[in-house]
Amino acid sequence: MRSFFTALQFLTRIHFVEQRDLTAADFGRSTRCFPLVGALLGAISLLVAGTFGVWQGAVSHAGAAALVLLPILLTGGLHCDGFMDTADGLFSGRSRARMLEIMKDSRTGSFGVTAFGACLLLDWSLTLDLLAAPQVLLPVLFLQPVIGRMAMVRAIAGFPYARPEGMGKAFAAAADGRTRAAAAVTTAVFAVPWGPLPLLLSVLALAGAALFDRYASARLGGLTGDVYGATEKLTETLLLALAWLAYAFLGAPIFAGGWQLLWN
Numbered sequence: 001m002r003s004f005f006t007a008l009q010f011l012t013r014i015h016f017v018e019q020r021d022l023t024a025a026d027f028g029r030s031t032r033c034f035p036l037v038g039a040l041l042g043a044i045s046l047l048v049a050g051t052f053g054v055w056q057g058a059v060s061h062a063g064a065a066a067l068v069l070l071p072i073l074l075t076g077g078l079h080c081d082g083f084m085d086t087a088d089g090l091f092s093g094r095s096r097a098r099m100l101e102i103m104k105d106s107r108t109g110s111f112g113v114t115a116f117g118a119c120l121l122l123d124w125s126l127t128l129d130l131l132a133a134p135q136v137l138l139p140v141l142f143l144q145p146v147i148g149r150m151a152m153v154r155a156i157a158g159f160p161y162a163r164p165e166g167m168g169k170a171f172a173a174a175a176d177g178r179t180r181a182a183a184a185v186t187t188a189v190f191a192v193p194w195g196p197l198p199l200l201l202s203v204l205a206l207a208g209a210a211l212f213d214r215y216a217s218a219r220l221g222g223l224t225g226d227v228y229g230a231t232e233k234l235t236e237t238l239l240l241a242l243a244w245l246a247y248a249f250l251g252a253p254i255f256a257g258g259w260q261l262l263w264n
Contacts, residue, residue: 006030028174034149042142082229084112151209162222205239
């Protein structure tokens with residue numbers, strides 16, 4: 001439980017237990033619990049969706065905005081900050097060393113602001129379009145934080161750390177194949193019950209995140225904590241976009257199955 005509470009304390013603003021004596025090893029061991037933290041966040045999203053009538057297919061601009069802003073409030077914008085810093089660095093067109101310097105700067109540049117604004121607009125538009133199809137949106141709302149944090153685990157365990165030191169290095173140093181396997185099992189436990197199509201879309205989102213990480217690693221000589229955050233945010237948006245494409249071209253009935261039988 002200590003590892004779970006450590007992950008929860010680091011990744012979110014939800015602190016059931018305040019732990020002040022954490023070490024680098026504690027943070028490293030907590031990596032395997034990232035998808036479990038995602039499941040808690042996904043459950044909260046489903047509850048909030050219920051208050052806006054999403055379970056019944058109600059369409060609300062305010063509801064779409066609330067569902068997009070909720071993860072930011074719950075996490076304190078942790079992954080959004082990494083996303084913007086990564087955009088500033090990778091889009092700068094500078095040398096590897098200079099990109100890492102830009103990403104470390106606490107100030108956000110125009111590339112980061114523009115990229116994040118576009119991402120939020122896309123999230124809101126896709127969510128609004130899917131509000132009328134709860135059998136599509138509800139699985140995605142739950143799975144987004146789970147799959148996003150699984151993508152983080154894979155990035156942490158699968159790529160070298162680009163800096164000689166940094167907060168992300170504690171996670172990278174402790175993550176290994178067993179960490180990734182434990183996180184994958186947790187992810188499967190929460191993803192499989194939603195049915196075959198949400199599971200397939202989750203796998204595709206993870207594959208897309210892997211391509212991004214390979215690109216970032218090639219440019220930076222490895223990954224950083226900022227890139228971990230960017231990976232999480234991009235994975236969530238990609239999963240939402242894939243669900244929208246499946247709904248647009250194949251229709252809502254193809255999502256039938258799994259837990260969705262409870263409300264169909």
